[in-house]
Amino acid sequence: MNTHSIRYPQPLASGDTIGVAAPSSGVDESLHHYLNESKRNMERLGFHVQESRWLRQNIKCVSSSKENRAEELNTFFHDPAIKAIIPPWGGEFLMDILPLLNWEALRSLPPKWVLGYSDISTFLFAYTLLTGTATAHGTNYVDLRSNKLDPVTARWIDVLQTGQGGQITQSSSTHYQSAWIRESPGFNLDTPSRWKLLGQPNDANASVTFSGRLLGGCMDTITCLIGTPYAPVATYLDQYCADEGTIWYLESCEMNAGDIYRHLWQMRQAGWFAGVKGFLFGRPAGYSDTGDFNFTDALSSALGDLNVPVLYDVDLGHIPPQITFVNGALGHVDVQAGHAGLQMSFV
Structure with missing residues (x-):
């Protein structure tokens, strides 16, 4: 029989802050308009946006050193104002930060929604396995820049607004x-x-x-x-x-x-x-x-x-x-x- 229960983050609510961290690849200057468009849409939906320090750069496939990327993710998890973390997109080398994350803290801190796919699923997978916390594998931040999302993609917000004991069908x-x-x-x-x-x-x-x-x-x-x-x-x-x-x-x-x-x-x-x-x-x-x-x-x-x-x-x-x-x-x-x-x- 199951001996543990999954931890579900609190539902995302209007007025909450979404942290946009880059634990894998960052975003080159030529594509910063993507981030600006996504931020406008998040604000239109009623959310605040907090960007990480290393988000708007990309050097050799990563936003910054593994130490910097791990530190910013640890910081976002410790910040009670940030209710969800949505990276811009995936990348190549997220695995480098896993040994540097504070896993004891991640087990004891209130769980937060993390949404993404591709290399972001490396963190989602480890976070769920090591802490028993639910994570959301779906669209990334950059692809939320459209004013009108298709009916499948648009359900990301409904999922993150569902809480413990809830049910959702897609x-x-x-x-x-x-x-x-x-x-x-x-x-x-x-x-x-x-x-x-x-x-x-x-x-x-x-x-x-x-x-x-x-x-x-x-x-x-x-x-x-x-x-x-x-x-x-x-x-x-x-x-x-x-x-x-x-x-x-x-x-x-x-x-x-x-x-x-x-x-x-x-x-x-x-x-x-x-x-x-x-x-x-x-x-x-x-x-x-x-x-x-x-x-x-x-x-x-x-x-x-x-x-x-x-x-x-x-x-x-x-x-x-x-x-x-x-x-x-x-x-x-x-x-x-x-x-x-x-x-x-x-x-």
């Missing part, structure tokens, strides 16, 4: 964006979207339902934590997920089919998929086949004998839009004819 997209157009605020959702069930990709009437505690992130980055003190997955599963099992949600960026298979193989051999009830895979970005070995071959080879549902082309990750997934929340997935609902209970 729906899959009707269309996704096939290519990035960074200079255009908002997304160009130009391609019909349909969640597919592994083994039945062309079955327009395929349906499946399953439940479990949500856990996951970007495979490119969270797998670097295997074998380190920052990914005690077995302990977490035993303490928080023993009763319900898990739903793993995963996405990839810059990996080919062979890479994806190797990463999934490693995660499985490390025991991460014990008690799994189902998988959700985002549309892979920067992807290519490995000869005649493709994405679904990778999923089948790594997971096909687990006899649990494996869904792919999910609204998740680097190909927008994406649902906001909460690590630690009890999730219920319901897919009917390619259209999906994700209900999350904050219990």
Whole structure:
């Protein structure tokens, strides 16, 4: 049975302060208008914005030294005025700050929402595993600069405004964006979207339902934590997920089919998929086949004998839009004819 309960941050409220820290990449001067536009939108929604010292620079893929990045994140967590932390975007080397964070303090301080994806999921993953605190895997700060968000992306605020004991349901997209157009605020959702069930990709009437505690992130980055003190997955599963099992949600960026298979193989051999009830895979970005070995071959080879549902082309990750997934929340997935609902209970 579960021996610990997930800690959920207080719901985000109008008038609260959002801290914009850069624990991975910062923002070059040429793109500061992105930050200005996002700040205006946050203020329009009724929030105050506090930017970190190192946010508006980027040197060799990071905003500043690992010591500076860790210090600013520690400071934001200690500041009672900051109620949520939303980095500008991901990056490459967030793992460098994990040994420098005050984990004892993070376990005892009131929990705060942290929202992001890509390399930010490296912190989300470790923070949830090490402290039992719910974290939000979803859109980043820069992509909130549009005055009008699509219906999927716009739900980020509803998720962060849901508190302990609450429940929220999100729906899959009707269309996704096939290519990035960074200079255009908002997304160009130009391609019909349909969640597919592994083994039945062309079955327009395929349906499946399953439940479990949500856990996951970007495979490119969270797998670097295997074998380190920052990914005690077995302990977490035993303490928080023993009763319900898990739903793993995963996405990839810059990996080919062979890479994806190797990463999934490693995660499985490390025991991460014990008690799994189902998988959700985002549309892979920067992807290519490995000869005649493709994405679904990778999923089948790594997971096909687990006899649990494996869904792919999910609204998740680097190909927008994406649902906001909460690590630690009890999730219920319901897919009917390619259209999906994700209900999350904050219990």
